Amino acid sequence: MRKDTKEQTMTSTAPQQGNGFMHDQRKRRIFGDVVTHVFLAVMAVIWLLPIVWVLLESFNENTAPYQTTFFPRKYTFANYVQLFTDRNVMNFPRMFANTMIIAIFVCLIQLFFVLSVAFCMSRLRFRGRKAFMNIALVLGMFPGIMAVIAIYFILKAFGLTSGGWVILALIIVYSAGSGAGFYVMKGYMDTIPMSLDEAAYLDGCTTWQVFTKITIPICRPMIVYQAIVGFLTPWLDFVMAKAIARTQDNFTVALGLWQMLQKEYINDWYARFAAGAVCVSIPIAILFIVMQRFYQESMSGSVKG
Template sequence: MSNPTSDTTIAKKAKGNSYKRRIAGDVVAYIFLTVMAVIWLMPIVWVFLESFNKNTQPYQSTFFPTKYTFHNYVQLFTETDVMNFPRMFLNTLVIAIFVCIISLFFVLSVSFCMSRLRFRGRKTFMNIALILGMFPSIMAVIAVYFILKAFGLTEGGFVIIALILVYSAGSGAGFYVMKGYMDTIPMSLDEAAYLDGCTKWQVFTKIIIPICKPMIVYQAIIGFLTPWLDFVMAKAIARTQDNFTVALGLWQMLQKEYINQWYARFAAGAVCVSIPIAILFIVMQRFYQESMSGAVKG
């Protein structure tokens, strides 16, 4: 017969060893996450501190600035004779807002048609959209530019309209994520609404859209960030500083004729560019949480 005392001792030792292994695993995990957090935050901290650097030269003896000033932000928004950053910021904000609204409507409309309606050519259209989505959009930059040039949209104030058209026109093809979410909504809701006399538009606006609020938040963020962060398409279409976006303005600040005077202001501009994105995430996160809580209650 086995000794109960020895069995208890072995169990305690095994429990103690398991506890030690769990503690060791947690310590290793926390150390790894701390190191990764430092690596991820270091560039952000550096850019933020560099935006207050009194020395505007790009090459310095220390990693972090030694003297700080707020003058970089003042110059960025007041000295507009060489580079009009406020105008670039306003251009990008206008483009991003319009693209966000238009692309959201396109994606919702196409997703509703693909998810709730059945018609000839539906699967063919979905397959074509899927295949076209596999090719990077940069392949069509030259073709898009010459099409816009043929319509006279590459000069003057029409450049802003051209960028809005380019960023929002093809957004409807990215309907797969939204459609996948709509497919999870029971068709019985649509059928009950039709029996009550609702039209397809009423089903779309009063049933589908309220349920899709989490995905609407996601699509709104994507639609806003696409023109806000894009460089390639804006570089191909916008030719003068009057039509530059913030991405082109920041790139211009690092050119050899500007970098010695604009390097610190480049960092200040990068901080300013991140502010609307942070505000958008904070605002949209609240709506996302409210919509998810409502979905759980339902």
């Protein structure tokens, strides 16, 4: 009888233990989900708060930097109007146009250089190839800011640091060393089967035709990435532009926004600085949206292929 009661007790407690374990596991999962969502919500607020503040500050009627409230009390669109119409102190439209011209040319030149060098390093075999790759890798470890002084004096020797030549100088500076950053593009090209190139050569294609009609269409996702990087480099750079551009006629938007925060301008231009920051972010947002669509289309096409 005792043996039977023990067996009954064991059989009755086994489901209870199993249910308790499942219940505890469900509690831990719910607790983990709650902690994760709370953490993500806090991080989202921390990330979005500065953006929201700059956006609201750009409509602030009070242009002074020192205020009693965190968010503006009165809003106006005059900051945007004055930013583009008041050109006596700062010619922001000129700075915006300068940056746009530099960014477009640098984007195209960098894209061509990187694609060309990556294609040569990935698909062609020639003497000194590995040595060049090693040298480019070592040089890429040094920050570009180390060469600012040398670059400035070289450009000054050629007379490119004054007048309208400054725009050309900035385009040259941002584009000159772009070919050395070919490693990411080369890594993507290495995944393309060499049999495609060999089949094209058998059909009578030249190296240029293989490059333009086979390699480039397959590399569209990386082309999108490189185009974004090439555009953002001059658009966001401050150090190189500050070293070369000395007058407001040649300023980029980064220098213009920095100038607005100087002590002689900050009381009247603080709210316009926020408006300028919003205007500067608009082309970047448009570029990301457009390029993301092309990236998704190219990736879906490659999967179908």
